[in-house]
Amino acid sequence: MRFVKLSPTKANTWLDCPRRFYFTYVDRRRVAGSWAHFSYGNAVHRALREWFEIDARDRTPALAEKLVIDSWSSDGFRDDDQSRQWRDHAVEMVTAYLDDLPSNLEPVATERTLAFKEDGFVVEGRIDRLDDDLHDPSSNALIVIDYKTGKLVPSEDDVRGSSALAMYAVMVSRALGRPCTEVALHHIPSGEVITWKHTPESLARQVERMGAIATDIRRAEDTWESVEHDEETFDEIFPPKPGPLCGFCNFWDVCAAGQAHAARKMPWDGLGELGPDSD
Ligand code: SF4
Numbered sequence: 174m175r176f177v178k179l180s181p182t183k184a185n186t187w188l189d190c191p192r193r194f195y196f197t198y199v200d201r202r203r204v205a206g207s208w209a210h211f212s213y214g215n216a217v218h219r220a221l222r223e224w225f226e227i228d229a230r231d232r233t234p235a236l237a238e239k240l241v242i243d244s245w246s247s248d249g250f251r252d253d254d255q256s257r258q259w260r261d262h263a264v265e266m267v268t269a270y271l272d273d274l275p276s277n278l279e280p281v282a283t284e285r286t287l288a289f290k291e292d293g294f295v296v297e298g299r300i301d302r303l304d305d306d307l308h309d310p311s312s313n314a315l316i317v318i319d320y321k322t323g324k325l326v327p328s329e330d331d332v333r334g335s336s337a338l339a340m341y342a343v344m345v346s347r348a349l350g351r352p353c354t355e356v357a358l359h360h361i362p363s364g365e366v367i368t369w370k371h372t373p374e375s376l377a378r379q380v381e382r383m384g385a386i387a388t389d390i391r392r393a394e395d396t397w398e399s400v401e402h403d404e405e406t407f408d409e410i411f412p413p414k415p416g417p418l419c420g421f422c423n424f425w426d427v428c429a430a431g432q433a434h435a436a437r438k439m440p441w442d443g444l445g446e447l448g449p450d451s452d
Pocket of ligand 1: 428
């Protein structure tokens, strides 16, 4: 039996659009160009990681500004003016977020890659931040934190239903051997923190769901390897699933279904008016 290697992103790509999954993970097509909202999100994530690598006594607003500026890339922005405007916004946002954190906060880890194995598949992922559960230090529990830089404040349903957060919690408890059922989204633009406490049953359900996705992927890849490649089998095994993200899809240029569904977006269109639409 083919062993399936999954990440929460890979699983979501499969669910969102099997055709995009094919281009990304089976054919591994190179992607040209980049999106401004990714440049923005990456700079914020990197600055927040590096902040905790600096001695606590040196963590000042000036340092926060420097970390964002040093992490910044203009890739995908319309021009230098737009890039500078968004960089200033990122500096303001990161500084305000860090200013609100307890001054003695020392995460257990930042951008930590972990994995867990099940029968026939493995799930791996990179966790933005892991904090000690300070509500109950005797429990030795950890809290999973994921940063969000998009425009919309996530809802409690977003946190509760996030398979990525649930998978991270399972990775932590299995790989690090510490209890972990609490997960949180930190929305950097607003400073809002939305948390959810899983139960062993809700985590088990998410693992089971991941297993079902792994089975579907295995079946698709095995079938693809064993049949003659023509348009009909391609449509059957990796069907295009047009949706709201087609205009932002890296493979829009080679996907007739996506082109029929949505116009191609410009590399800076994901930024929106007040903030980016994705992280
Ligand atoms: S353009 Fe749309 S339908 Fe085509 S691969 Fe991308 S997401 Fe799927």
